[in-house]
Amino acid sequence: MKKNQTVNNTNICKGRITAIKDTMEVLSGKWKFHILGTLLEGGKMRFMDLLREVDGIAAKMLSKELQDMEMNQLVSRTVLNTKPITVEYEVTQYGSTLKPIIDEIAKWGTAYRNAMYEKTDGLREA
Numbered sequence: 001m002k003k004n005q006t007v008n009n010t011n012i013c014k015g016r017i018t019a020i021k022d023t024m025e026v027l028s029g030k031w032k033f034h035i036l037g038t039l040l041e042g043g044k045m046r047f048m049d050l051l052r053e054v055d056g057i058a059a060k061m062l063s064k065e066l067q068d069m070e071m072n073q074l075v076s077r078t079v080l081n082t083k084p085i086t087v088e089y090e091v092t093q094y095g096s097t098l099k100p101i102i103d104e105i106a107k108w109g110t111a112y113r114n115a116m117y118e119k120t121d122g123l124r125e126a
Contacts, residue, residue, distance in 0.1 A: 026074070029065065029068075031054065031061060031065045033105070034054050035062070035066070035069065036069070036074065036075075036091065036095065036102060037106075038054055040091055040096065040098075040099050040102065046088050046089075047062070050066075050089060069095070073092055073095070074092060074094065074098070075090065075095055076089070076091075
């Protein structure tokens, strides 16, 4: 019975690791969380507005990241019939399921930054 339980736990672990790898592949890179966070907070945005909001990203990189996220159905792209052509991006319904995850990552990052600041601040005082 222990052998079957070990095999079952191993399969669950492998499945979980595979799911984590898939998630990290879809969300990998320096900019995806920043872009998603900006769109989740700001709603529908034009390309140039996104470019201004995502500090430090180049237009070519923003375009590539948006294409990747569109391919993975996290972001939708709407071309408006204007002169010049205007393109708007927004988080899809499926992409919006990442909001709680991004919120938790932000909370963790704030706590981590505070802990590290207190740690280095304490070293300076000693």
